[in-house]
Amino acid sequence: MQPVVQLENVTKTYSNGEVEVHAVRGITLQVMPGEFVAIMGSSGSGKSTLMNVLGCLDRPTSGRYLLDGVDTSGLERNERADLRNRKLGFVFQGFNLLSRTTALENVELPMLYSAERISSAERRRRAVQALDIVGLSDRAEHLPNQLSGGQQQRVAIARALVNRPQVLLADEPTGNLDSRTSVEIMGVFQKLNEEGITIMMVTHELDIARFCRRNLIVRDGRIVRDEAVPDRLVAAVEMQRLREAETAAKLIGST
Amino acid sequence: MRLTATVVIALRALRRNKLRSVLTALGIIIGVAAVIAMVSIGNGAKSLVEGQIASLGRNVISVFPGSATTGGMRGGWGTSSTLTIEDAQAIEREIAGAVAVSGEVRDRQQVLANGLNWNTSILGESPGYLSIRDWELSSGAMFTAADERSTAKVAVIGQTVVTNLFPDVDPIGQTLRIRNLPFKVVGVLKPKGFNFFGSDQDDVVIVPLTSAMRRVSRRQNLSGILIQAQTPESISRIQQDITDLLQQRRGGREPDFTVRNQMELAEAATATSRTMTALLGAIAGISLVVGGIGIMNIMLVSVTERTREIGIRLAIGAHDRDVRMQFLIEAMILSILGGVLGVALGIASSEIVSSQLGWPVLVSTSAVVIAVVVSAVIGIVFGFYPAHKAARLDPIDALRFE
Numbered sequence: 001m002q003p004v005v006q007l008e009n010v011t012k013t014y015s016n017g018e019v020e021v022h023a024v025r026g027i028t029l030q031v032m033p034g035e036f037v038a039i040m041g042s043s044g045s046g047k048s049t050l051m052n053v054l055g056c057l058d059r060p061t062s063g064r065y066l067l068d069g070v071d072t073s074g075l076e077r078n079e080r081a082d083l084r085n086r087k088l089g090f091v092f093q094g095f096n097l098l099s100r101t102t103a104l105e106n107v108e109l110p111m112l113y114s115a116e117r118i119s120s121a122e123r124r125r126r127a128v129q130a131l132d133i134v135g136l137s138d139r140a141e142h143l144p145n146q147l148s149g150g151q152q153q154r155v156a157i158a159r160a161l162v163n164r165p166q167v168l169l170a171d172e173p174t175g176n177l178d179s180r181t182s183v184e185i186m187g188v189f190q191k192l193n194e195e196g197i198t199i200m201m202v203t204h205e206l207d208i209a210r211f212c213r214r215n216l217i218v219r220d221g222r223i224v225r226d227e228a229v230p231d232r233l234v235a236a237v238e239m240q241r242l243r244e245a246e247t248a249a250k251l252i253g254s255t
Numbered sequence: 256m257r258l259t260a261t262v263v264i265a266l267r268a269l270r271r272n273k274l275r276s277v278l279t280a281l282g283i284i285i286g287v288a289a290v291i292a293m294v295s296i297g298n299g300a301k302s303l304v305e306g307q308i309a310s311l312g313r314n315v316i317s318v319f320p321g322s323a324t325t326g327g328m329r330g331g332w333g334t335s336s337t338l339t340i341e342d343a344q345a346i347e348r349e350i351a352g353a354v355a356v357s358g359e360v361r362d363r364q365q366v367l368a369n370g371l372n373w374n375t376s377i378l379g380e381s382p383g384y385l386s387i388r389d390w391e392l393s394s395g396a397m398f399t400a401a402d403e404r405s406t407a408k409v410a411v412i413g414q415t416v417v418t419n420l421f422p423d424v425d426p427i428g429q430t431l432r433i434r435n436l437p438f439k440v441v442g443v444l445k446p447k448g449f450n451f452f453g454s455d456q457d458d459v460v461i462v463p464l465t466s467a468m469r470r471v472s473r474r475q476n477l478s479g480i481l482i483q484a485q486t487p488e489s490i491s492r493i494q495q496d497i498t499d500l501l502q503q504r505r506g507g508r509e510p511d512f513t514v515r516n517q518m519e520l521a522e523a524a525t526a527t528s529r530t531m532t533a534l535l536g537a538i539a540g541i542s543l544v545v546g547g548i549g550i551m552n553i554m555l556v557s558v559t560e561r562t563r564e565i566g567i568r569l570a571i572g573a574h575d576r577d578v579r580m581q582f583l584i585e586a587m588i589l590s591i592l593g594g595v596l597g598v599a600l601g602i603a604s605s606e607i608v609s610s611q612l613g614w615p616v617l618v619s620t621s622a623v624v625i626a627v628v629v630s631a632v633i634g635i636v637f638g639f640y641p642a643h644k645a646a647r648l649d650p651i652d653a654l655r656f657e
């Protein structure tokens with residue numbers, strides 16, 4: 001089987017005038033279809049930079065990046081936009097939903113920019129389906145400011161999913177959420193992963209990384225550890241545990 | 256990305272900022288309204304003047320006493336009195352293509368009949384006068400050349416005179432007295448109403464020119480000569496022939512007459528309105544440009560404000576063309592909206608002006624179409640830079656923008 005993501009000695013150097021920042025210093029990595037990878041590392045280690053390269057939002061300074069076997073380094077702006085639209089789904093820490101635009105319309109957005117022509121009825125149908133996957137079909141007509149953080153992030157995930165990407169990329173998707181909501185989101189990711197979508201996400205939290213199948217540790221722009229998760233957490237089980245703990249806390253509090 | 260989706264996106268964005276959208280379009284609204292009102296009122300005024308000039312008659316050439324080159328034109332006309340009945344007769348005899356010629360004396364007199372009296376204008380004319388002015392009789396007949404030769408005491412009267420002197424009798428065959436001389440009414444004119452200068456064209460008594468000169472005003476000189484050309488094409492030639500003839504009749508003396516045709520009168524009347532139109536047009540053009548700059552300004556603000564939105568769109572696969580179109584269409588919708596509202600406002604205000612001044616208003620379809628097209632073009636021109644700026648944004652920078 002061919003890796004869906006393949007990095008060969010990728011570097012990224014920012015140069016602000018005289019100062020050069022080597023954010024990524026040579027990363028070689030292969031991710032097979034169906035993997036669920038967490039990328040961890042201290043602040044400033046280059047995780048977001050790596051994610052932006054993986055997401056075709058940014059070009060590497062050197063090295064090769066093959067997405068689904070296609071070398072992306074030679075592609076121009078609009079070709080990379082097409083890749084982002086068709087093959088990649090991106091979830092941001094800050095949700096990045098369009099304000100004053102309903103959840104449904106936010107999810108429809110990637111289809112507006114698809115090369116294939118999708119009728120508005122079909123757009124709507126697919127958007128509702130995507131919202132259904134993340135458990136939000138009853139909030140379709142809500143505006144982002146009428147949704148909780150967890151719900152907003154689920155809308156963002158639905159938007160990332162709606163064009164059926166091969167890889168779902170998420171940069172600290174739970175960074176703005178409390179632990180319970182984070183587990184909820186990880187539940188959504190696990191479900192998607194079980195359906196075959198490759199997921200790569202950045203997280204600071206060890207607990208969250210344990211929901212994934214493979215963990216990478218980045219330090220100073222290099223991968224310093226790459227290991228499978230031995231005792232993987234299952235979101236459904238964790239949710240149940242959280243609920244029990246809450247009930248227990250309430251009982252204690254009320255007596 | 257499909258155009259309809261882009262239009263929907265642009266409309267949504269504008270709807271979110273209704274007040275701002277309207278204020279942005281205001282420059283265009285005012286500019287277009289000014290253009291439409293100006294063109295409509297101008298056209299109305301022009302048609303009014305043209306109608307009045309046409310009511311002077313068909314293919315008419317007028318000769319006035321007094322020279323246009325010596326002294327002021329207006330001061331010259333009619334003040335020095337040097338046109339004679341022989342001049343008129345010479346024109347009638349010698350100018351080819353002049354189908355009717357009428358020397359003219361004008362006077363105001365008290366007219367009595369039936370124990371009633373009425374102050375009216377007395378015109379001394381030749382029998383061809385009605386044909387020249389394109390006037391028609393409602394009853395009776397015009398006096399004849401024989402009447403003119405014999406200085407007959409006959410008259411053709413207008414409707415106002417009928418109303419005032421012959422309220423209950425058929426005026427034909429009745430007698431009216433001018434300067435105590437009895438004139439027999441032989442014809443009554445069809446009513447024509449007021450002319451461009453507001454005088455009542457039906458308040459008139461027409462008598463043979465010779466009778467007017469010898470019996471009524473006792474003058475040797477004419478107030479003018481009216482000539483009708485056979486065809487519009489022959490007007491300028493006949494005008495020249497008349498000038499030559501009268502010049503020749505005066506030997507080497509300074510010309511003491513002026514020959515004008517209807518077209519020249521019409522031109523003089525429309526020249527002022529044309530100057531006004533040009534001036535207003537310039538103002539309208541400037542306000543459209545100012546309106547366009549207003550749109551550009553707001554679009555630039557909007558692009559900055561919505562940098563994050565642009566970043567999101569680019570991140571999920573928008574091409575730079577999609578973003579450019581989105582903002583361009585927004586600018587175009589703004590300016591077309593301004594154009595359409597401006598047309599409405601322009602028509603409304605010209606209607607108000609017309610009802611106040613009693614002028615007709617002619618809203619020209621071409622002006623409306625041009626106004627809307629021009630405002631769309633303004634949207635494209637002034638929206639292009641902001642749209643281009645938006646399309647050039649880097650997705651990562653745009654997403655990081657605070």
Ligand SMILES: Nc1ncnc2c1ncn2[C@@H]1O[C@H](COP(=O)(O)OP(=O)(O)OP(=O)(O)O)[C@@H](O)[C@H]1O
Nearest residue numbers: 014015016021023042043044045046047048049050
């Ligand atoms: N646009 C930029 N220009 C210059 N330097 C940059 C730019 N973006 C990131 N960097 C630098 O690159 C390095 C890596 O940044 P990056 O955002 O990838 O870190 P990170 O691992 O995502 O950190 P965090 O966990 O805080 O999000 C940092 O030193 C940062 O200052």
Ligand SMILES: [Mg+2]
Nearest residue numbers: 047048049171
């Ligand atoms: Mg980061």
